Amino acid sequence: MASRTGAQAKLNRVTEIIAEALNSEVCSIYLLRDGVLELYATKGLAQTAVHVTKLGMGQGLVGTIAETRNPLNLAEAGNHPAFVYLPETGEELFHSFAGVPIIRREAAVGVLSVQHVDPRDYADVEIEALQTTAMVLSELIASAGLIDDLSIAKVRAQSSGQVRLNGLKLVDGLARGIAVFHQPRVIVEHTVAEDIEYERKRVYDAFVRMREQIDRMVGQAEFAGPGDHEDILETYKMFAYDEGWSRRINEAIDSGLTAEAAIERVQQRTRERMQKIDDPYLRERMHDLEDLSNRLIRIVAGKLGTAAQLGLKQDAILVARNLGPAELLEYDRRFLKGVVLEEGSLTSHVTIVARAMGVPMLGRLKDLTRVVVEGDPLLVDATTSALFIRPTANVVKQFQAVSSLRARRQAEYAKIRDLPATSKDGIDVKLMMNAGLRADLPGFEEVNADGIGLFRTEFQFLVSATLPRRERQTRLYRDVLEAAGDKPVVFRTVDIGGDKAVPYMRDELHEEENPAMGWRALRLALDRGGLMKVQARALLDAGAGRVLHIMFPMVSEPWEFDAAKALVEEQRAYLARTNRPTPKEIRYGVMLEVPALAEMLDTLFPRIDFMSVGTNDLTQFLFAADRADPRLADRYDWLSPAVLRFLRRVATAAKAAGKPLSVCGEMGGRPLESLALMAIGIERLSITPAAVGPIKAMVRSAEILPLREAMAGWLDSGCSDIRARLTEAADAQGIIRN
Structure with missing residues (x-):
């Protein structure tokens, strides 16, 4: 690494050192060049194959490693279904094979492999040594200009392609922007340590700070979960105080890595091991260790701020496991276009805040933070509960068409802005607006709420x-x-x-x-x-x-x-x-x-x-279902007989007492649910500004009195599927429910 020779000579020497250290006849380095994996240096294969042999992503053992970003360790390479024989390399003599990806900025930019004449399984310590060396090679490759950030971005897009995740619609709307992590990931730029003892001290100090943070976590939002608060905290403590974890990081530093690179090296290896475990509970614990590893690496790198504190500079989609309402309010609304969460529920307060801000939000997107990479282009279509990661040109075109359609609908709502929300049969409905921020006030004039x-x-x-x-x-x-x-x-x-x-x-x-x-x-x-x-x-x-x-x-x-x-x-x-x-x-x-x-x-x-x-808190208390628990988010229905009977009883009592009654929860902002409220006699709603136009259009297209008669029959008879009945009745009337 420190020699003044060129990159080719350095890589040639690296292959010789590794082959000798592992007692292997072959060591090869493949680099991703112009979209294909090119044999760039080798000890043991035919030298005439260097810069000639090329494999596509996913092709052969080397291509499989690059595509999956996972190592392979094979005693008999020819038995693997992805094996491809390359006669120009002279590799027919070799049976065993082991290879690891060379990763730069979360993209596989190459593969480091070894081969042996006799069938053998490489030991775990040997695979770990290869992975550590691959981290160092990624820095050499980048510093030598063999691959740049633009190429890495292309590699990432080409290798992963478009991904669609389906989740839970929390706030309706469409959004387009780049992925920004609420807790930004630290990109390890320098892997080779200049002073091992200094790096060791950095990790020691980071462990002390992290453990202090864990000890203060009781009751904080990220751990105030549904009933498993103490279990989660104890799991975090177990990992945070695990001497084996800290020892493995110290061993990685001993091999010559910086503190950041050592943490990432151990994190990668742990991730690979955990992915092989069938037990879903144990695999889920990998998320806990991932969180702690990311926390530790941010402390070491001195990058503790959230994306809000660092500041958004362009249209962004915020990516997080979960968020608190105060954290969301810290973001610049000029650039925050959408929010996507691994967790989240319909009636959590962060969802209410996002709705008040007019920010589309999706929740319960499984594996979100592992699939999305910082800077990925994202499309949020909350209407269909879909998130498109690295969308294709066709998907972008469809998205733009849907956006245009929504704009036309908004124009239709603008036409009825000054008209009353009166049904066809003369029922006057008061549509008021929910607010909580000074920035909400322009929306009041825009929708002309009551x-x-x-x-x-x-x-x-x-x-x-x-x-x-x-x-x-x-x-x-x-x-x-x-x-x-x-x-x-x-x-x-x-x-x-x-x-x-x-x-x-x-x-x-x-x-x-x-x-x-x-x-x-x-x-x-x-x-x-x-x-x-x-x-x-x-x-x-x-x-x-x-x-x-x-x-x-x-x-x-x-x-x-x-x-x-x-x-x-x-x-x-x-x-x-x-x-x-x-x-x-x-x-x-x-x-x-x-x-x-x-x-x-x-x-x-x-x-x-x-x-x-x-209705948000009322419903969670009625059903004893914590609204912050994603496992219970869809376990109850606002159109269930229990909710509607309860609300009808309250509405009847309020009318008898001559007291105005309104609904100001999320239920009133949904067309079918608000129609149900009117059908039980509630004629005052307080909803988000974005919901005023659609609800007014719905009211003006409906006859409420027939629905009241039908609803009374459904509730009195104990009908269990009121949503389906009401949908059928609304369709029969031609009620607008966009």
Whole structure:
């Protein structure tokens, strides 16, 4: 490596050294040149075959290694189905064969192989030595200019081609951009260590830091999973403190590798071994070790920031295993075009945030982070729940055609922007908008919603490093009221906790085993009276001289509403005593999310002015199905008789009490589901801006009264397939459901 000879001479010498060290008659190096694997250097094969013998990707043993990026170790090479005899090389004398890929920037750019006259299996230590040498060769090949980054990109595209992954539609829409990992992968540029002891210290320090991070992970979003929190954490700890893992990395450093290269070398070898295991549980543990290896290598390389902190520079599709809502809000919305996740569920808060941001999102994409490479072109078609990786020209053309069709539909929605959402048989439906960010406000004017039925005040808390000051809160609330003009705005008081942890309260929020059902929303706000008093003052100041709508989340019993209202009224009285302006009227409402509250409607309705149903939390509590658990994401249906009967009972009680009832969960933004809501008597919806046009078009094309009669019959008879019945009825009417 250090000699001043040319690349060809160096590679020739490498083959001699390896053949001698492994007592093999043959050692050969193949490099990918112009799309084919060219024999570039050899000890033992005919020298006349050098630069003459060529194999395509997937052709022969060498091509198979390059295509799969996995090693081969064969006692009898001729018995392998991919074996191809190349007479010009003179290899008919040799029986055993072992080869490993030469990888650069996650692409196979060559193959290093050895052969022996007698049949033999090469030992694991010999294969590992070949793999370590292959890492060093990749740096030599790149530094010698035998392959450049552009060629590597072409190799990656040619070798892998288009891949389609099917997942779960979380947020509808189309998106196109390059793949950007939320936790960027570290590309190992330098493999050869100049100072082994220095590299060893870097790894030691990185292990210390990583173990400290693991010890602080309890309760953080990536481990606050559905019931297996402690098991996952213990598995991570087991790997993080595994002396065998650290010893193997140190052994790789002893062989002359840098800290980054040593970690990657051990990671590659472990991955190969784990892939041979049939036990699905043990294979799944490979993901844990992959995560920890990536974490360790980022610490060593000093690249700890997320892609958001590093900054997006072009249209991007964000790739991650999972995300928290605050993490998503850190991204520049000018360049963030879509999000794809290995996990995720329909009603998780990161999905709600993405929907509010208008960012298409797919979840439950198996093997996503192993198939996608940083910088790959991606197409997200959430409508068909498909992700196209490295799409072909034909797929891109089809994507553009679908995009044009959607644009035409948007133009149709624009035509009915100023028309009322009135059904053919005269039912008026109020279509209000969900919001939570200042950037959402232009969408209000764009779709001409009837008001803001849910303003999620917690988003401001999620994006702040410290508790937002009252003045900042007041400015935001005042801007929202001014944007809405004379239309109503319903402010939901802060709903943090659960998967919406904030950094300045992390110590208080991380102990719960089931955060969704724990210390969150109004429970937290009532316990932290100072937090709610500040927010109440901000809302009262912003709403001075106006009608102010305040709604409390996650009310379980009427006394909680009473306590929250009393807190706001206390601040209102203080302002009045000090001659400060106050709202001319305050209307108080509750979110019905906890099923227990439905049993207290007779005593609750006289106290409140309005009610909104949060179908996301309500449904998970009704079915005891954690909405953050991807395994349960499709285990319940919003159109099940249990949900619709429950909502019908609430709607009937609200109508009898003369109290406005709306639905502000994700259920209301889906055409068929919203049609079901209207069929049980709910005529107020608060939905995302993108859903207003489609829902209005649907309402204007429907006759609601016949559906109400049919729905009553289905629910009373215990019909188990209401979705199919409602779909059939909607089709019979010709109801628009784009």
